[in-house]
Amino acid sequence: MRLADALGVTRDDVVAFVGGGGKTTAMFRLAGEVVETGERVITTTTTHIFAAQIALAPAHVAAAEATSASVAAALSTHRHVLVIGATDAGSGRAGGVSLELFRSLRGWFPGVCMANEADGSRMRAFKAPAAHEPVIPAETTLVVPVVGADVLGKPLDDANVHRAELVSALTGATLWAPITPEIVARVLAHPDGGRKSVPAGARVVVLINKVESLPDRAPARETAERLLREPAIHAVVLAAVRNEKPVLEVWTR
Numbered sequence: 001m002r003l004a005d006a007l008g009v010t011r012d013d014v015v016a017f018v019g020g021g022g023k024t025t026a027m028f029r030l031a032g033e034v035v036e037t038g039e040r041v042i043t044t045t046t047t048h049i050f051a052a053q054i055a056l057a058p059a060h061v062a063a064a065e066a067t068s069a070s071v072a073a074a075l076s077t078h079r080h081v082l083v084i085g086a087t088d089a090g091s092g093r094a095g096g097v098s099l100e101l102f103r104s105l106r107g108w109f110p111g112v113c114m115a116n117e118a119d120g121s122r123m124r125a126f127k128a129p130a131a132h133e134p135v136i137p138a139e140t141t142l143v144v145p146v147v148g149a150d151v152l153g154k155p156l157d158d159a160n161v162h163r164a165e166l167v168s169a170l171t172g173a174t175l176w177a178p179i180t181p182e183i184v185a186r187v188l189a190h191p192d193g194g195r196k197s198v199p200a201g202a203r204v205v206v207l208i209n210k211v212e213s214l215p216d217r218a219p220a221r222e223t224a225e226r227l228l229r230e231p232a233i234h235a236v237v238l239a240a241v242r243n244e245k246p247v248l249e250v251w252t253r
Contacts, residue, residue: 001247004033006237011039014114014141018134020121021148022209026241027115028056034113035079044083045117046135051092057082063097068108102137125151127162129196136197145194145206149220150213185226205235212240224251
């Protein structure tokens, strides 16, 4: 099964990836699958993106140069274009696009799938959002909270978790305690966690990535089962998005 099918993505969906543990890889995997079907896709970020990640896209357009014509030309040639904010000359890191530009992109290309990375995790597999994030555009139709399964069993600390103290506050878990399926599920299903800022009417499908790293899938499956106790969670995908076959299991009610 393709990742797009597991997530239930349609040709004109607007997808926001939040959390940690492989958001960028999942976004570009999804974009590649959309292109393989002959459709077009726009990827972007409302937070920031690194130079190595920008290089994953076949073409990119800077926000300052983004017009209906410039993006259409890139889509015509490559079928996938990444739209980014201003780039830092030293690091190559680019900022996110504004909500105004995002709205314009949706208006210019209403039938084109859009995928957006809506927050950062500092390369951690698990996180809880700060007050200023995630930045999810109102046009979003599908929100995908992501977590890396490799965090299960590791200590709840800043080495493994982005904003470990916020995870502790949301769940009541003690800092440095082992991270359990219950802790992960509670954060991802929480309205101030993985479901924070989800637009009204948007679907929520959780992506548990890096499941191939586990010696036993039981902890990932328990996480999925706990997540589906929250009615707002539509489905849970167990995945290995870097693998040739990215979808391992799909959990629904």
